[in-house]
Amino acid sequence: MIELEGLTKRYGEKVAVNNLTFTVRPGMVTGFLGPNGAGKSTTMRMMLGLDRPTAGHVRIDGKRYEQLKDPLTYMGALLDAKAMHGGRSAYNHLLCLAQSNGIARKRVDEVLDTVGLTAVARKKAKGFSLGMGQRLGIAGALLGDPRILMFDEPVNGLDPEGIHWIRHLMKSLAAQGRTVFVSSHLMSEMALTADHLVVIGQGRLLADTSMADFIARNSRSYVRIRTPQRERLLDVLHGAGITVVETGNGTLEVDGGKSELIGELAAQHQLVLHELSPQQASLEEAFMQLTAESVEYHAHTDAPAPRPWGDDWKRG
């Protein structure tokens, strides 16, 4: 169990993580979701005692990470695929980690086998693809067979087969009663793996809810309509007590699954319809709506606003 209380990290003026309070529970996969730059990695680094919080604290089963006497056998973490020395072989990378925590040498072979890197165990890590680096990082997290696991964007760079594998792995780890905490910026990925969801944006907590609740609340179904006789259709639908939303570019939307009713009404009044299609808002859209206010790096489709030179990398 990981408990965060009032966790805050400030870099000068910029607040990267703002007063986060939530609990990650054992026996399930908890998804940690937020757009790029939301503070996910900073939060995870503070959980591991790498970054010092400006305020608040993190407790791992009641202790600070630094107080763990057996860190790797208690908590395993994949931070980023490149947190290793490229000149060292996969085997030696894991061996030095195992030795630092008194873990038996044979465990290195076991985890290499688990992640499927046995064939390249003696190869230097700098020759690895992003996906292979990710697998080596996961091997490092599993090394101590820990009760708490933390993965920062584990599916990055993995092929579809690898993604399928990591999903299965996380679920089976959670089913064994472990605490599994996974960050991602992809809602669709989380919908398939996570049981619980923590969403942050610009360092602030936006949601802390079970996945089922989030889906029930946010998967809106509606009917999209296009017609050349817009005014008349609006009158007819109003007359039938149906609320219509005009979404611009000539389309209308009606909440709920009322496509049959609308089709019949249009036929009765001899209205021409160019489109009448039931739609399901994706969780991705729900996530984007939730975080719309707090997305830090917007892509501008219109003329880009002039930015001072060097502004981008200063924030990086």
Next chain:
Amino acid sequence: MSTPQPQMPQAAPNWQAAPGSSYPGYTSPIPVTRTHLGHALASEWTKIKSVRSTMWTLGVFVLLVIGIGLATGALVSANAGEQDLAGENPLSFGFFGLLLGSMCVITLGVLTTASEYGTGMIRTTMTACPSRGRVLAAKAIVFFSVAFTVTLVSALLVAFADVAMLGDAREPSGGEWLKGTVGVSLYMALLGLLSLVVGSIIRHSAGAITIMIGVLLAPLVIALFMFSESLEKVRQALFEYSIPNQLSVFYSTSLTDSGPSGWDPLWIILGVTAAAFAGAVALLEKRDV
């Protein structure tokens, strides 16, 4: 690449509180070990011997020390007349190889700490061992032992060969033997350790190596060009306390009669390294990884 299925140890899930813990969750069949400095030392030993840069820097170091040491001895032996070497300490010809070799020791020292920041390995290291002081201490002990052993073996080899080659020179005393082999090796290993500590403070390999090469050479080079009378005292101090001159003190062949003598250079670098080490530990505790 095939996709293996995860093969977790088949322990029965323990949903109740683990023994000795009030928190529920998985309990691993792997025995839990309370980590200590010994684990960190084993880990750092694996690290230092599993990268190619260690072999390169130490290989070049041994080549320089032994190659130049023997070549100097041979050259002197071939050209010196009957009386030229009378009263000379034959061990002192090992100096040139060590002076050039110090660049390699500095490089390896810096890389031991700074390369972890360059590659991102430091985050993995500090996660595996959250006690930051312990990590630096383990690196320091492993590096110092390696640097001292390699320097001592090379210096001893050169010393025996030069003494054998230069029969006309006087027989060095026991104290001179100790200073010219164990003494210089301790000094070199401490110079490397200072570089390791600077690497941990600067966190950037090229920057830290540049600083250390500057520390090694700048005082001597600057002093060479101090022609003004009024700077005489500064010039003298720069000469006397420059690292090459301190190194030569171990062979009792200092540039000047004043300044450090005997074992002084060792106490000086020990003090400087200890102070830098304390500073590095304080910074390590304060800064984010």
